Amino acid sequence: MDNYILQMKDISKSFPGVKALQHVTIEVRQGEIHGLIGENGAGKSTLMKVLMGIYHAEEGDILLEGRKLKISGPKEAIDQGIGMVPQELNLNPFVSAAENIYLGNEIKGPRGIDWKRTNEEAKKVMASVGLEINPNVIVNRLSAAQQQLIQLSRVLATGAKLLIFDEPTASLTTKETETLLNLMRKLRDEGKTIIFITHHLDELLSTTDRITVLRDGQVVSVDETSTIDESDLIEEMAGKKMAKQTRVERTVNGEEILKVEHFSRGREFRDINFSVKKGEIFGIGGLVGAGRTELISAIFGITRKESGTLYLEGKQVDIKSPNEAVALGMGFLPEERRAHGIFPILSVKENLVVPMFHKLFKAGKIDYGEAKKITENYIERISIKTPSVETQIKSLSGGNQQKVILSRWLAEGARVIFMDEPTRGIDVNAKAEIYDLIREITNDGVTVIVVSSEHEELMLLCDRIMIMHEGEQKAIVDAKEIKTSQDILEIALR
Ligand SMILES: Nc1ncnc2c1ncn2[C@@H]1O[C@H](COP(=O)(O)OP(=O)(O)OP(=O)(O)O)[C@@H](O)[C@H]1O
Ligand SMILES: [Mg+2]
The missing domain is CATH 3.40.50.300 (P-loop containing nucleotide triphosphate hydrolases)
Incomplete structure (x- = not known):
C-alpha cells in the first residue's frame, strides 16, 4: 500500500x-x-x-x-x-x-x-x-x-x-x-x-x-x-515532440552601435571596455555579484558611473537618466519584475504598450485599436496565456507576466535593448520562442545585450559573451567557442 x-x-x-x-x-x-x-x-x-x-x-x-x-x-x-x-x-x-x-x-x-x-x-x-x-x-x-x-x-x-x-x-x-x-x-x-x-x-x-x-x-x-x-x-x-534547442550560427556585419570605454564605479565594476555591433546579441555572463546588473544600470542612466565614456553610433553621449536613454532609442528589461516592471492593476495591453504611448497618440487620443493589435501579436508569438488583452496583469501566472514585460521592450522599437535575466521563470518551450524572437529582431538590426546567469542561455543565444567576475572584465569570447557551462566558470575564475 x-x-x-x-x-x-x-x-x-x-x-x-x-x-x-x-x-x-x-x-x-x-x-x-x-x-x-x-x-x-x-x-x-x-x-x-x-x-x-x-x-x-x-x-x-x-x-x-x-x-x-x-x-x-x-x-x-x-x-x-x-x-x-x-x-x-x-x-x-x-x-x-x-x-x-x-x-x-x-x-x-x-x-x-x-x-x-x-x-x-x-x-x-x-x-x-x-x-x-x-x-x-x-x-x-x-x-x-x-x-x-x-x-x-x-x-x-x-x-x-x-x-x-x-x-x-x-x-x-x-x-x-x-x-x-x-x-x-x-x-x-x-x-x-x-x-x-x-x-x-x-x-x-x-x-x-x-x-x-x-x-x-x-x-x-x-x-x-x-x-x-x-x-x-x-x-x-x-503535448507534442519538441526539437532540442540548438545554437543558430549567424554572422553579424553591422557597424558598431555602442561603445563602452573605461566604465568604473568603486569596486562594483572596474575599467570595463567593449563595443557592440548593430544586430548583435551580446551576452554578459559570470557569477552573481560579478557587477553585471550594476554595469548595465549605469550605462542606461539608472545609476551613475564614476568614470568612463559611452559612444552611441560613434558619438559621445552622456546619459543621466533612463528617460534620456529611452530618448536615444534604448530599452531596458529589469531583473526585478515585481518591483520595477509591472503595473499590477493595469491590463496586459496597457502594460505592454506603456513605453509606446507617445507613438500611439493619434489626433489627441491613444489609439487603443493599434495597442490591441500589437498585444495580440505577442500573445500569439510567444504564447502568452491570458483570457484577454484586457485582463489585469497581476492575475497572470508568474511566467506569463514576465513574457508581457519582455514583449514590451521587443515591441517598443528600441535600437539597443538591455535585458537582465530575460527568461527567469519562463518554461523551456516558451524560452525557445523567445530566443527566436530575439534572433528575428536582431536580424532586423536591433542590438540586444543580455545579462544571464544561465550559461546555457548565453551559449544558445549570443554571438559574443563578455565574462565578468567581481567587477572585472575577464574576457570577451566568441560564443561558439564556449562548449560547456564549465568553460564560462573557468574564465570567470582564472
Ligand atoms: N488570481 C487570479 N485571477 C485570475 N486568474 C488567475 C489567478 N491566478 C491564476 N490565474 C490563472 O490561472 C492559470 C494558472 O495560473 P498559475 O499561476 O497556477 O500557473 P503556473 O503553472 O504556476 O505558471 P508559472 O509557471 O508561470 O508560474 C493562468 O491562466 C492564470 O492566468
Ligand atoms: Mg507559478
Missing part, C-alpha cells in the same frame, strides 16, 4: 475566463520529493494555493494522512503542518530576519513578544538551513538567496512536515541552487515531504522521486523520476 501524506482529489478551480484546474488529482508519498511541472499558466501555483487555503476550489477533496481536511485559510493549512515558500516572496523587507520568521507565529512572554527568545529561536532555525546571520539584520539587506532561506525558516518554524517550494531557484546562482537542492535532500532525509516546482528540468531529474506533469489545468502524467528523461518531460508538458 502506498503511504500517502497528501492526496488532492478531483480539484477544480476557475477564474473569470480561465479553467485553471480541471479535476486535478495529485498524490504525494510520505518522505518523497515530488516534482510538479508544466508550462507557464498550467496551474501549478494555483494548485498549491488551493492546498494552502489561499484559493478555494469549487470541487474536490484534500486528504492529509488519509483524513479529509477542510482548509478555509492559510492558518488552517499551517496548523495541519503544511508550509509554502511562495513563487513571489512575501517577506516584510523593513523588519528583522527574526521578526519575519516569527511573523504571525510570535513567541509571546508575559509582556508581549519575547524578543530574546524570538532571536534565539530564529538563530537556531536559520542555522538548520545553513544561514549564519545576525537575526536582527533587516531583511532588505540580504541577498535573494538569503531571503529565500528566511522564507524557508519561517515555514520550518511553524513545524511544517509538508513543504512546498514554488520555483525557489529562479533567482539563485548555480552554486546557491546546488546548496538549496542539497538542503531539500537533507530535509527529505530528516523525514519531511517536499513538493518542488521548477522550470529547470535538470533540477527535477536530480532531486525528485516522482514527477507530476500538468498541462492546461489537467494532469497528463505521473512518473517515477528514474524512468524518464528531459525530452519525455518536455513532450509531456507541451
